[in-house]
Amino acid sequence: MAEESSVLVCYGTEKFLKDEYISRQMEKWVDPELRDFALIRYDLTETSLDEVLDEAETAPFLAERKLILASSALFFTGAKDTSKVEHRTDRLLAYLSAPAPYTKLILTVDAEKLDERKKLVKTFKEKKAIKPFAPLSAEELPGWLEQRAKKHGVTFERTAVERFLLFTGGQLQAMDAELAKLALYAGEGASIDVSTVEKLVVKSAEQNVFLLMEDIVRRRLDKAMDQLHELLKQKEEPIKLVMLMARQFRLILQVKDLYAQGYSQQQTATHLGSHPYPVKLAAEQGRSYHQDQLKRILTELADLDYAMKTGRVDKVLGLELLLLKLAA
Incomplete structure (x- = not known):
């Protein structure tokens, strides 16, 4: 197995996997008792690359090795950097070709992808100095x-x-x-x-509403009513429940539209900025509806939201009537 580069850029939206990887690097590179001296963090929206690389080239104090974490490395992406910090990426490329043996430098960016047109990205890729951290697919x-x-x-x-x-x-x-x-x-x-x-297992309000939706989709009215009353017992605000239901039905409609255009599950998740697992579940729920039905349901939810907020309908009664209609 090839030795990992001592200069890396870690990118992707799966923060948990990225943080775990960085924690393992800390354990490997930094003595816990010397962490105050051997672990250095920078934010590249506030600190220049020159300052980070000066630190990387400086021998560690009271430790054999050190780990530098530099976040917000937006210059690897196509995003516009609005900070006023200047970064000389040519110096980073020079450092990549001859890194200090006592330093591990990890640059991170919370971006879905890097700008592969840039010389910087191409060179890091050639040196196998890039680690992606994408959300796991529903199958994984x-x-x-x-x-x-x-x-x-x-x-x-x-x-x-x-x-x-x-x-x-x-x-x-x-x-x-x-x-x-x-x-x-x-x-x-x-x-x-x-x-x-x-x-x-603790469920969030969003997950509870999803379970309620499952009962509605499968026309299990008794269970849907029980689930609704349980949510109300937990002091969930009816207007919030309507909003969460509308969000789920909107996701179902969007997924249905994109699948009809030939998008895969992963492409759909990327396009919508969603995790792949909710996309998979939305696709399954969407099989029970035509697109026109989903549009009508979204209109009914918007009408109910307005009626609740203007006091034209009792909130609980409004939700119960909606469930009866959806499960009919």
């Missing part, structure tokens, strides 16, 4: 969860995996936190089932 999430569960000494029953992903929305940060809790509760060697997931 179960495998990631399985590997993560193995580290905690537990396994998941097949049906529990889908429930867990549904409750956490496929967000790695939430998945990691909830998995740690499940593993602690279940104990070493346990197999986690659906009932354990339903009992322990």
Whole structure:
């Protein structure tokens, strides 16, 4: 396996994976007792590349090696840098060809892609000094969860995996936190089932509304009403619930439109700026509706929102009537 470059640019929108990678580099490069001396952070919207590279070329104090983290490296992208800091990227290219042996330099940028027309990006790519961190696809999430569960000494029953992903929305940060809790509760060697997931995993308002939507889509009116009343018991504001429902129906419509144009799941997620997992779920829910139906539902939700805000309808009654209509 080739040795990793001591100068790297890490980009992508999957912050959890990026942060994990950087944490591993800290453990590898920096003695925990010397972290105050050997770990240096910069924000490139406030600090010039010259200052960062001066630090990289300076021998570490009281430590054998040091790690420099420089965030907001927008000059790797096509985005306009509105900061007043000047960056001489030619000096970075020179440093890349002869980096200091005692320094690990990691530049990060929260961008979906880099500008591959730039000489800077091309050179970093040739040197294999670029690491992407894209959101996992809906198909990759179960495998990631399985590997993560193995580290905690537990396994998941097949049906529990889908429930867990549904409750956490496929967000790695939430998945990691909830998995740690499940593993602690279940104990070493346990197999986690659906009932354990339903009992322990915390759902956001958005996920609760998605579950409500699932009952509506599948015409399970009794369950939909129970779910609605449970949300109201939890003091969720009816106007907020209408807004969240409208957002989900809008996503379903957008996904349906893009799939009809031949977009893949990943392309659709990128186009909409969404995580791939909600796109997958929206595509599944969209099979129950025609595009015209979805447009009518969005109009009805907008009308209900207006009626609630102007006091023309009781909020709870308005939601109940809408559910009756949608599940009919």
